[in-house]
Amino acid sequence: MxxxxxxxxxxxxxxxxxxxxxxxxxxxxxxxxxxxxEALIRQNSRRFVESFKQSGFAFQVAYASKAFSCIAMAQLAAEENLSLDVVSSGELYTALQAGFPVERIHFHGNNKTEEELRMALEANVGCYVVDNFYEMELLHDLASTANKRVNVMLRLTPGIEVHTHEYISTGQEDSKFGFGVSDGQAMQAIQHALAKKQFNLLGIHVHIGSQIFDTTGFVQAVRIVRAFLDRVHEEMGYEVQVLNLGGGFGISYTSEDDPVAIEAFVETITREVAATWDERDLPRPEIWIEPGRSIVGNxxxxxxxxxxxxxxxxxxxxxxxxxxxxxxxxxxxxxxxxxxxxxxxxxxxxxxxxxxxxxxxxxxxxxxxxxxxxxxxxxxxxxxxxxxxxxxxxxxxxxxxxxxxxxxxxxxxxxxxxxxxxxxxxxxxxxxxxxxxxx
Ligand SMILES: Cc1ncc(COP(=O)(O)O)c(C=O)c1O
Structure with missing residues (x-):
């Protein structure tokens, strides 16, 4: 290697x-x-950021802190103008201690506890990626009590099987994460979220897996999501402002691994989103992604x-x-x-x-x-x-x-x-x- x-x-x-x-x-x-x-972490971050800048899309590159979280890493991510994906109050606490800009923190997780949501509300995190109906109700109740309106994304499982290890493959329907697109839960989740006074529904999130080597799964995800959003548009007249396509961009651990370059991932994603949205004459959404491994792995x-x-x-x-x-x-x-x-x-x-x-x-x-x-x-x-x-x-x-x-x-x-x-x-x-x- x-x-x-x-x-x-x-x-x-x-x-x-x-x-x-x-x-x-x-x-x-x-x-x-x-x-x-350190130079390589910065270089990987900049390759994502620069590729998005070239695409002309509004974007956020949120470093998935689960890949490697400590105060110094959160500081570095802030210096590189990244956003931050946190999945627990521990990762959130680390980010807050690092002085990470709170409006660029996205709070993830399939079972955020009441304590964690209270902490996030107190800190005014930028966005909640809501994973299930239980969380939706809990977050809404807590936000109402705190008299706060919060930015929300809904995590969907688009039903995509990517070729990676089953423990790091997350986009398939049989998954503990997110609202299923094909079983009707995703549609119901949008309806519920739109009806909630304290929620500002920014858009939807999908994460199809990790250590992905080619762009096919991302193209598929964009198409499935767009087809779903067409139905949402028809039924509710709602359009997303933000499309979050998660992380999962693969890296080489050995000479057997041959992932496409960071630039190719970004280029394919932005091209596909541009094509599917332009086709429908819709304003292009902001694109967010959440690379973890591809920022710090190598x-x-x-x-x-x-x-x-x-x-x-x-x-x-x-x-x-x-x-x-x-x-x-x-x-x-x-x-x-x-x-x-x-x-x-x-x-x-x-x-x-x-x-x-x-x-x-x-x-x-x-x-x-x-x-x-x-x-x-x-x-x-x-x-x-x-x-x-x-x-x-x-x-x-x-x-x-x-x-x-x-x-x-x-x-x-x-x-x-x-x-x-x-x-x-x-x-x-x-x-x-x-x-x-x-x-
Ligand atoms: C929702 C979400 N976003 C981002 C990531 C980061 O993935 P990766 O480190 O493969 O880029 C993960 C990893 O599990 C995830 O579950």
């Missing part, structure tokens, strides 16, 4: 990212360590120290690292594949095929099966590439491992943006029992 962004191999055969030697980063901050190439690298190496002659060599499913659950969760290199032997040719194991007490805690690497020794630093999305954000304390630190690197400078957890952090919420029972 070619290296992405500012990642290079220097004269000593060391991996460098943002002008920083990965070996030095590992030494200074410890491992496992998430390293983010900008992240995880550094690990290699420890034990178990060779089973004629079968396999297990190379164990000091992290695993606790810092990257994707391989265990949906057989996600990654590429990696030895950060201290990056210019050496492959010498053996090994499998990279995590340190958790689960046989399924494998990061990479069968990867060709130079001769591996304990103490080498393994760099797993493109771990920037859904790695840190899905990290856990399984086996009471401490969550790793996160650094942003740029122009030879490394900035610690999330500290490594301490043992104290692990037991912070534990309470010792007051009276020990007699044994």
């Amino acid at each position: 070619p290296l992405s962004g500012t990642s290079r191999i220097d004269g000593r055969g060391h991996l460098t990212i943002g002008g920083c030697d990965a070996m030095e980063l590992a030494k200074e901050f410890g491992t496992p360590l998430y390293v983010y190439d 900008a992240g690298t995880t550094l690990y120290t290699i420890g034990s190496i178990k060779e089973i002659p004629g079968i396999r060599t297990y190379v164990a690292v000091d992290g695993g499913m606790t810092d990257n659950i994707r391989p265990a969760l949906y057989q996600a594949k990654y590429d990696a290199l030895l950060a201290n032997k990056a210019s050496l040719p492959p010498a053996e095929t090994v499998s990279i194991a995590g340190k958790c007490c689960e046989s399924g805690d494998m990061l990479i099966w069968d990867i060709a690497l130079p001769k591996v020794n304990s103490g080498d630093i393994l760099a797993v590439l493109s771990t920037g999305a859904y790695g840190y954000s899905m990290a856990s304390n399984y086996n009471r491992l401490r969550r790793p630190a996160v650094v942003f690197v740029q122009d030879g400078e490394a900035e610690l943006v999330v500290e490594r957890e301490t043992y104290e952090d692990l037991i912070r919420k534990d309470r010792k029992r007051a009276v020990l029972s007699q044994i």
Whole structure:
């Protein structure tokens, strides 16, 4: 796999990212360590923004903070003039702490609790993506009590099956998300939302899945949505101001992955929306999208120290690292594949095929099966590439491992943006029992 962004191999055969030697980063901050190439996050963001500017459409590019959320990332997204998709009060809190412009925050989720909705109302978030009838009533009641009128989008499930793993495929009818188009719920939801005094119905939202490589699903989504909106128009005379097409733009994790470029996604979406709306002589809507993975995925690298190496002659060599499913659950969760290199032997040719194991007490805690690497020794630093999305954000304390630190690197400078957890952090919420029972 070619290296992405500012990642290079220097004269000593060391991996460098943002002008920083990965070996030095590992030494200074410890491992496992998430390293983010700040310039690449900015470049990915700008590619979306610039492509939309060229299309002439009014737009918002909302970074899906579920992919990687921390205060520094929300600050960076704000600097790049992105909007922010949050799916919980925790992501919202992080955004608010970062001083993210609240009017550009979109609140998602299929089961927003009353507490979360109250917090969002208090903060005056820019928009609620309403997922179901329960939420619609709850939000409306709370908004009435607070005497606030809120911007609302309705999340629809358009009935599209995209070719991706079933856990990250969300646009099909049999989904926990959204109002179904084909079963009549979407039509009913529009009627209800339009009747609600405290709602300003901006439009509709669809998200067809994640890690999508081509534009077909998006074209299909626009057509299905437009056909649905034609019926809405006929029955209720309502037209959307905003069309939100979600995220899901794929990235390359290994050389087997070949997604179309960011520009091609935007170009196809805007062309299709322009054509379908112009055909009907309707004013073009504002287009919103919600990329997560395609903004941060290839900008992240995880550094690990290699420890034990178990060779089973004629079968396999297990190379164990000091992290695993606790810092990257994707391989265990949906057989996600990654590429990696030895950060201290990056210019050496492959010498053996090994499998990279995590340190958790689960046989399924494998990061990479069968990867060709130079001769591996304990103490080498393994760099797993493109771990920037859904790695840190899905990290856990399984086996009471401490969550790793996160650094942003740029122009030879490394900035610690999330500290490594301490043992104290692990037991912070534990309470010792007051009276020990007699044994
Ligand atoms: C509603 C919604 N928007 C955006 C995203 C971001 O997807 P991705 O990171 O694939 O761009 C997701 C991911 O699950 C999502 O559910």
